[in-house]
Amino acid sequence: MKKLLLVTAVFAAAVTVFVVLTIPPRRLTLKPIGDGSLPGILHVHTSRSDGSRSPDDIAAAAARAGLKFVVFTDHGDGTRAPDAPAYRSGVLCLDGVEISTTGGHYIALDMPAAPYPLAGEPRDVVEDVRRLGGFGIAAHPDSPKIELRWREWTAPFDGIELLNPDTSWRLLAQERGLAAKRRLLTALIDYPFRPSETIASLVQPSGALYSWQALTARRRVVAIGGVDAHANLQWRSDPGDARAGIPLPGYEASFRMMSVHATLEREFSGNAAADAGILMRAIRGGHLYTAVDGVASPPAFEFMASNERGTVHEGDELAVGGPVTLRVRSNAPAEFTTIVHDGMHALTTVRDPQDLTVHAPDKPAVYWVEIVSTGRPHPITWLRSNPIYVRGPEPLVREAARPASTVSRTIFDGSSIANWRAEHDATSLSAIDLAPIVGGHEIRFRYGLSGGSPAGQVAALVFDTPQGLEPNNRLTLVGRAERPMRVSVQLRGGNGEAAGERWQRSVFLDRVDQEKTVYFDDLMPVGATHTFKPALADIRSILFVVDTTNAKLGSSGRIWIQKAALER
Template identity: 65%
Template sequence: MKKLLLMTAALVAAVAVWGALTMPPRRLTLAARRDGTIPGVIHVHTNRSDGLGGPDEIAAAAARAGLAFVVFTDHGDGTRTPDPPTYRSNVLCLDGVEISTTGGHYVALDMSTSPYPLGGEARDVVEDVRRLGGFGIAAHPDSPKLQLQWREWTAPFDGIELLNPDTSWRVLAAKPGWTPKRHLLEALIAYPFRPQEVMAGLIQPNAALDHWETLTRRRRVVALAGADAHAKLAPRNADPGDTRYVLPLPGYESSFRLFSVHVRPDRPFSGRAADDAARLVGAIRAGHAYTAIDGVATPASFEFTATNALGTVHEGDELGVGGPLSLRVRSNAPAGFTTLIYEGRRIVTSQHDSQDVTANVPGSPGVYWAEIVATGRAPELTWVRSNPIYARRPGPTVTPSARPPATASVALFDGSSTAGWRVEQDPTSLAAVDLAETPSGKALRFRFGLSGGSPAQQVAALVFDSPAGIARHDRLNFSIRAEKPMRVSVQLRAGAGEAAGERWQRSVYVDTFDQARTIYFDDVAPVGQTHTVAPPLDSIRSLLFVIDTTNSKPGVSGRIWIGKAALQR
């Protein structure tokens, strides 16, 4: 027994010594200096989806952490009406949503209730969020977990998470070798003593910064940080709602003390939740925000401006090219920190131990941003990162080149009968097609009714068979309207060769009035277990207009009218 006690004591002592040697440095407490910003967090999960706490508990944790706003983003499809902005524990609480797509997760703020479930391809969800008035953020873009990783870089999303703690530890855990695992073990031992400092030490450089820098050369993209706070660690394959085997860490308060998004509204908050929410979201949309890693030093004060003959602007703003440009960073950076100003990824200036840094550059177009790095510690960590200032020449907006008009067309609907058209549906759903008179002439009327209950591959489809294939064509043109706004998946299905049964699709938004739509066959994406990216057009035997549970709820019914349909080239 004595030997066991001695061994236990020795083990505890060894762990204590190891912990002391590997303990991260304490975060620095700085003199508060007002900079006109409001600190808060975006991307927080409550017990309405896979978080542990309710809104009141989370707001109280945010208040203790010194934050002024929280944006809840529970998992959903956009069909739940968001809660109105409200103050809880003197913290402004906004209700957003995190939407799953086939190309990653998309966080939406300030969005109206969707009339149909949002999902499917990332580009379609980005389009829908924008149509519904929302601001969308590509969430955890660098996650090594494929279903979380953002992969649709050509979609015109509004913002991007350049920092996400969940991604940081996953990236570290996925690295080969013993060293990353040892780092995580050291973090687990030190976490109870210095949680914010430990989590700050896990933050990893990420490729999203390169994507962001490339995108900002072409268009505005707001850089943000996502807390991705759940207040739990769960087994890898646990059900999101199952809390039986989870560890309640990091807690909400610990997560909120790790970093904060500082937003610069155009006016101070009034205390009226709806008005203050509008100011907050307006500033986020404008990119008037920076991120501070409070686990390194707190509270942060930071201001990044650019001045030329045309005026002075802050981060997120655009400034016309008008003579030499003066870039300035004012902060409360402590000794040992380095301030850097960039044009793209090129360092314009780097100054150590300075709280007021100025760089003068020629008046050429560029995208400028700044960061402050804690260079006086190991490892070096970014403390503050700004949004860009865009120096642009006035000129027309660059738009994608239009496709050449079709020169040949084969009608699929002659306006007099349903010949060639039929329906398909799963055994529990209903579908029918007939000819209907409309104000613009005769049209195909497709009636559908998906069976109720839980999603179970309910589907209804309007089908046109093309026995000879569609290899002589490169697009499908049609006019379409629906009883209520919805999405329809236009699909190509192979019926011959090795690809028989495989499908490719492009989703289209359908409104309550006739609209012309064109599906280009080089712009469709594979569906399900389809093995090839591009459809073999000579093997395509069916064109389908599909209603399924990707963008329709079980139990939904409705009608769609197709007035014209033609294969073209």
């Protein structure tokens, strides 16, 4: 017994010495200075997906951490009706969704239930979220896990997550060598003693910062931090995997580690629905900054710009009109460094001042601020603002319009469905016929996907192209659907090594006839293909596919095509 006590005492002493030598310093306690912002957090998972606690429990943790709003973002396809905004434990709770695409995860806020599952290519999900009135955020763009990392930089997403502590530890875990592994093990031992400081000590710089800066030169993109809280530590490979893991880091510790501060147009009234609208307008407008509270707290920050045309704050646009005066006010500790950026370039770098004025020339620019925790172990960006956009009268860069077609070959003329047919898997159903309309007919395609478990359910309207598609470069159709839905327009190879391979582009069909054009050089591979783009001479079928990417198991419906033509 004495030996056991001795061993225990020696072990406890060793742990104590180890913790004393390795534990991150306590957060700096700053003088509270009211800046008119409201602290909260986004990107939180509950027990409805792969989190470990209920919304009520999480809201209580947020209240203990001093937060005023929480945005839940459980994994899903957008078809679940979001919970109405509500106050829980005095914290305003909003319900969003994190959607899996083929190019990473996308967070949708302020969006009603989608009429069909949102999935597939990221550009399509971005388009759908915007059509439904939602605000979309490219999630964890720095993640080392490719299925999580946002990779579609040409899609017009609304915001980007430039701070994500879940990504930070994953990046360290992927690093080669013992140093990163030792750092993670040290953090695991130190966590019980200083939880939020330990999480903050693992924060890594964002490689996506440069992509964000490049995008802001062309359009508005809101920069935001997401805590990505689960309180369910495991090496998740499947989003929504709810298997039990280690309940770390806890929700309250995560909420004390970082915060998003929104500047509201007016104070909350206590009416959850009205207050949710106020908060979302601040988020949409980029009237917010992100701070790492595990380093120093509570943060206070103001950023404004003025010229002859007026005065604006972060997230706003200012018209070119004379030299610009930038003013930054904060309660940053004396040893921290304030950097005012003009796009990708540092306009000024200053240590210590809590009230900084910078004079900038009369020109279009994108100004933003970061404050770095210099003087601390592992210096990181303690605070990052959203930009102030100084725009000139000239239009921003727009995507060049495609030239109009000059040659068209009709493949459905309103009278015959020769070369048209239906396909489906062994458990589903589909049929094609001609439906009369004024002045002719239209193709009517009926489908019914089988229910049960996913097993490759698919139904397709097919047009055979035995001579290939050259020299055409696009397909134009006029069609509608029984209810809003997405249809995958696909080209299928039938010759040589391309036999059976497919390339696709999804299109949205509404209840009223609309013209849609699919450019063949815009198609993406479906699974593995020998070539990234289709060899048009080898294509033997055009398919209009309904499958479980954007349709529910057991669903059925009708699609009508009034016109279809190959063009160039």
